Every structure is written in C-alpha cells, then in structure tokens.
Amino acid sequence: MVHIRELDPSASPLDYFGYELRRKREEAGLTQKELGGIVFCTGSLIGQIETTLKVPTREFAERVDAALMTDGCFTRLVGLVLRSQLPHWFQSYAEMEGKASYVSTYQCQLVYGLLQTQAYAAALLEVDYPDRVEEMVAARMERQRILKREQSPVLWVVMDESVLLQTVGGRVVMREQLAHLLTFRDNPWVHLQVLPFDVGAHAGMMGSFNVLRFDGDPDLHYCESYDQGHMTANPQVIRERSVGYARLQATALSPEDSADLIAGVMEDRYGDQSADEGCDVA
Structure with a gap:
C-alpha cells in the first residue's frame, strides 16, 4: 500500500498550497499523471508540489486554476507561497517594499533585486x-511583479560603477543583465x-541602503548586515539618509549618461561572447 504523506495546511503557505492541490485534484477525480498531462508537466512534479518537495511557480498555479476551474484560488495563493521562500529576516522588508509608493536604493555591490535577471539572481x-x-x-522574480502593476512604485536606483564590473555568473549572464538594465531607459x-x-x-561609503516612502505612512530606512535586515522609521535616521541619498543622486552620472556607461561596459567588457567560459547556472 502506498503511503500518502499527510500535510498540515496550517503549517505554512507551501503546506496549504500542497494540501489544497491534492484536495482539489482528487475532488476532480484526476490522478497526478492526468493532471500533469493537462497542465503540461509530469505527474511526479504534481506529487512533489502536493508534498511540499517542490515550490510551485506562478505559471503552474495559473494552469492549475484553469484545469481545475478553481476561480484563481491557486494564483492568489502562490504569491504568499513564493514570499515565504525569501529569507525569514527579509520577508518583512519585501512586504513593505510592495506597499511603498517610492523606493530609493543605493547599491554598492549588486544589481538591486527588483532589476535582476533570473540568471544573475541564480x-x-x-x-x-x-x-x-x-x-x-x-x-525574487515574484517580488519584481510590483514593477508591472498599473500603479507601480517609483524606483530610483543609484549603483556603484563596480556593480557593472563585478562578473556575476559569467560574461553571458552579465551581458544579459546589463542589457536588462537598459530596457528601463x-x-x-x-x-x-x-x-x-x-x-x-x-x-554611500557605509554601504547599501534603501529608503521607502508611502502614501500616508512614515518613511522607512532599511539596510542589511550579514544575516539580518534592519528597518526603522526613526525620524533622525530618515532625515540623515534622505539627505545622503540626495547627495548621491547629485554626485552620480545623470540617468542618460549612466545608460551610456552601462551600454559601453556591456559591449567593451562582455561583448565578446565567443571567449565566454560558459555559465553553469540558468
């Protein structure tokens, strides 16, 4: 007799998704293989998601909703599932970022998460x-959906030139990443x-930081240490960092000149893909 792993739907958003997927599939009289055939995946993947061994994607959730006629239930739930995969200490920031009307960030090492490609993030x-x-x-890709909303936040990014030169993932990955940045020109x-x-x-010599502004709520300042994030609405911190950010904006290249520099680095440093060593991560 096959042992079926029982889930506690209250344990986490992922457990709830798996529990509901199994319940709705069985309610529809479908086997895992049959549902997999309808949503263009294997029955094994259906089983892995039902037992929380795999995390569903938004595309998967949308297909399941269509197949099982669940009126968008899984599509609404998958956002919570994916947010729960972020580091625990980062989840509160991601939630506030999604509510902000204006996001200002200074990045001294990395492309900001909302602008990363899948390969760069991987x-x-x-x-x-x-x-x-x-x-x-x-x-991380789910987090970027805020930029596609009808009322998306204003995002202002100041990044150190070193971000363009630090080869993350190989030359092909970097060329793709810089090309992606140029799409926002x-x-x-x-x-x-x-x-x-x-x-x-x-x-910005002290390191990367973000300032979030809201309609009707106090501003927030956010920065990170190695294993945790620090978020505060302290008025003095907001005052100092807001002035600091304005100084960074005034010191940095204009958006137009910045785009030209990014395009130049993309071609000069990452343009010869025939010399690329390849990228293991996709």
Missing part, C-alpha cells in the same frame, strides 16, 4: 543557498544612475 543565490536556488529565484517610473569611481569619497 548565480548570486547559489553561493549561499545551493540547495534552494530554484525556489529562491522564483521568489525610457521607463518613467524607473530611474537608474551610476556612481563613477572618480567621485572619490561619497555619502
């Missing part, structure tokens, strides 16, 4: 989370500036 996450790359990349709600090396000492 190369970063593989360093610290080699066993969870797939689900954490899916969570004419986006009225996304502004990107590069802080060049020759500015010398500047207001």
